[in-house]
Amino acid sequence: MSPLRYILEKEFKQIFRNPAILKTIFILPVIQLIMLPMAADYEIKNINIAVVNNDHGSLSIELVQQITASNYFKLVSYTNGFNTAMESLESDKADLILEIPKDFEKRLFKEKETNLFLAVNAINGVKGSLGAAYLNNIIQTFNQSFRNKELVPGRFSEIPQIQISSSNWYNPKMNYRIFMVPGILVLLVTIVGMNLSSINIVREKEMGTIEQINVTPIQKFHFILGKLIPFWVIGLIVMSVGFIVAWVVYGIIPLGSYFTLYFFAAIYLLVILGIGLLISSYSENQQQAMLVTFFILMIFVLMGGLYTSIDSMPEWAKWFTKLNPISYFIEVMRMVVLKGSSIKDILPQILAMLGYSVVINIWAVLSYHKRS
Amino acid sequence: MEKLSSKPAGVIIEGVSKSYTVNKSKLVAVNNISFEVPAGTLFGLIGPDGAGKTTLFRMLTTLLLPDAGNIWVDGLNAVADYKALRKKIGYMPGKFSLYTDLTIQENIHFFASLFETSFEENYDLIKEIYEQIAPFKDRRAGQLSGGMKQKLALCCALIHRPSILFLDEPTTGVDAVSRKEFWEILQKLKTEGITILVSTPYMDEASLCDRVALIQDGKIMQIDTPQHIVDHFDKPLYAVKSPKMLPLLKMLEKDAAVLDIYPFGEVHHMVLKSKDSKVNLPEDATMQVIKPNIEDLFIYLMRNHE
Structure with missing residues (x-):
């Protein structure tokens, strides 16, 4: 019988005797999948706004009411001096200052135009720019309704206007969870797979058991395969647990088939585990392996396209993401879950991962020496 | 070197060297060693820590490639025929290196299957050792005592019935009773x-041992049967004793007639430069001629090697 069978038997025994691994497989994915998408909300609410109203006319009060009624803004100060508002911005109580000038109402009626001043605290860039955009939106709407109400309709209808109306395909309600949850699932499978595989061979080195293995006639290829297969199975189990959570908690059912996703994941895991084994066979102790894995994972995760869009990265970074397996899986996951893509549609990604896995795993086998 | 017996050689080592690079400087661990081990003998490699014993063992067990020289183990070249050789050797490293999260039985079965044999097939060879640890066969290796770990490691090294067994410091860190038992097992x-x-x-x-090699600083100092090695010691050796041992040692170290003096258990062993040398002993000290043992010779060789 093939010695691979005995190695697998031994590896599985060791895995199931390690309570930490079992927890990693079942409890962690559930907690992360429930917690992260709830917390990682891309919509920004509770933007603190300070309003400086130098006008006090009914029109300016109406504008302020519309802003505070929008749910996005919280009025933290309402004054008539810019300096007090600036103070609250500096002390981080306010994120935005809206200044309404003197004679706001009068000029709007008489001169048909007026200015508003907006100051944004850009320390938290996302909050600042989104807040400004929301506020602009509200002012636009306010402007539009003012025109319709107050100005003579005849004169303005002569000016042609372009109205843009958009509809969101594949995710009509722009529910960020639908694209976050599958993405986080990809990260989970990757983190669990790469961590487990990267500390495995190096653990045998630390324990000295590799010495005893090396003097046996066992083949390198069998040894590496014996390490790869158990984690490959665990990776697929983690993904299944994740799909169950996505369905039960978020009601997310892929538009495409599960088969397509598992087919891709099966190849993808070979790449991830291969990288893990490669780190493991080059490291001298578990601490080293864990640090290197952490560093690589961090880059892979942050440049994987889940948190920042790859399309908006500079050219060199785009090329770099071609080496990042996570970016392929996140893309495939979204294509299959949201668009219902089939194996034929994700063929380029499948081929890329196949090539990647062959290179990495041959390297991993070659880098493991039974003698030095 | 003394002429070897007509028995076939179990191990032949010819001009083997190995050095490591430590902090950019070269450290010679094994320096041009040559010797032979006749088949079927119990051969001891005796030397202090850092003498190069483990490095030599790792080369003999195909784990390490020598920088120079040739090694034949059981008629096979350790570099060229390493794959075939691995089936014929058993190796027990100095550090316990079995799976601590597997039980005694699982460890033995696992290593047996890696050699494509089974526990039952070679049970007769390890029977006596295994019986001593059998009551704990379902206990994980990590929870065993030092002596039991060592017996388990020996079982795993023997389970494929090797023709040559390499044991790297098997008795280091093991109590006196277990050490004695272990040597009895080796004799069997x-x-x-x-x-x-x-x-x-x-x-x-x-x-x-049947034969021993004394090794220090990567070189073999002497190789012979233990008796011959002791016979080689031709200097007069005495045991000296007094109620005040430390001042005695300090005093005799300065004596011109004394070649060497060192503490040995509850007495000091003293080597004189020649039989006729006179030593000035304090009144309360006694002096007695003794037969040298291998340790005396080793200390003598170590101190007068340069």
Whole structure:
């Protein structure tokens, strides 16, 4: 019988005797999948706004009411001096200052135009720019309704206007969870797979058991395969647990088939585990392996396209993401879950991962020496 | 070197060297060593820590490639025929290196299957050792005592019935009773026709070997039967004793007639430059001629090697 069978038997025994691994497989994915998408909300609410109203006319009060009624803004100060508002911005109580000038109402009626001043605290860039955009939106709407109400309709209808109306395909309600949850699932499978595989061979080195293995006639290829297969199975189990959570908690059912996703994941895991084994066979102790894995994972995760869009990265970074397996899986996951893509549609990604896995795993086998 | 017996050689080592690079400087671990181990003997490699014993063992067991020289183990070249050789050797590293999260039985079965054999097939060879640990066969290896771990490691090294067994410091860190038992086991294994190479830092274990090699700083200082090695010691040796041992040692160290003096248990061993030398002993001290043992010789060689 093939010695691979005995190695697998031994590896599985060791895995199931390690309570930490079992927890990693079942409890962690559930907690992360429930917690992260709830917390990682891309919509920004509770933007603190300070309003400086130098006008006090009914029109300016109406504008302020519309802003505070929008749910996005919280009025933290309402004054008539810019300096007090600036103070609250500096002390981080306010994120935005809206200044309404003197004679706001009068000029709007008489001169048909007026200015508003907006100051944004850009320390938290996302909050600042989104807040400004929301506020602009509200002012636009306010402007539009003012025109319709107050100005003579005849004169303005002569000016042609372009109205843009958009509809969101594949995710009509722009529910960020639908694209976050599958993405986080990809990260989970990757983190669990790469961590487990990267500390495995190096653990045998630390324990000295590799010495005893090396003097046996066992083949390198069998040894590496014996390490790869158990984690490959665990990776697929983690993904299944994740799909169950996505369905039960978020009601997310892929538009495409599960088969397509598992087919891709099966190849993808070979790449991830291969990288893990490669780190493991080059490291001298578990601490080293864990640090290197952490560093690589961090880059892979942050440049994987889940948190920042790859399309908006500079050219060199785009090329770099071609080496990042996570970016392929996140893309495939979204294509299959949201668009219902089939194996034929994700063929380029499948081929890329196949090539990647062959290179990495041959390297991993070659880098493991039974003698030095 | 003394002419070897007509028996076939179990291990032949010819001009083997190995050095490591430590902090950019070269460290010679094994320096041009040559010797032979006749098949079916119990051969001891005796030397202090850092003498190069483990490096030599790792080369003999195909784990390390020598920088220079040739090694034949059981008729096979350790570099060229390493794959075939691995089936014929058993190796027990100095550090316990079995799976601590597997039980005794699982460890033995696992290593048996890696050699494509089974526990039952070679049970007769390890029977006596295994029986001592059998009551704990379902206990994980990590929870065993030092002596039991060592017996388990020996079982795993023997389970594929190797023709040559390499034991790297098997008795280091093991209590006196277990050490004695272990050497009795080795004597029995020898009768099974297995060539055994054992390294140890303990001089008293040397007399239990058929032949010993004294190794220091990567070089073999002497190689012979333990008795011949002791006979080689031709200097007059005395045991001296007094109620005040430390001042005695300090005093005799300065004596011109004394070649060497060192503490040895509850007495000091003293080597004189010649039989006729006179030593000035304090009144309360006694002096007695003794037979040298292998440790005396080793200390003598070590101190007068340069």
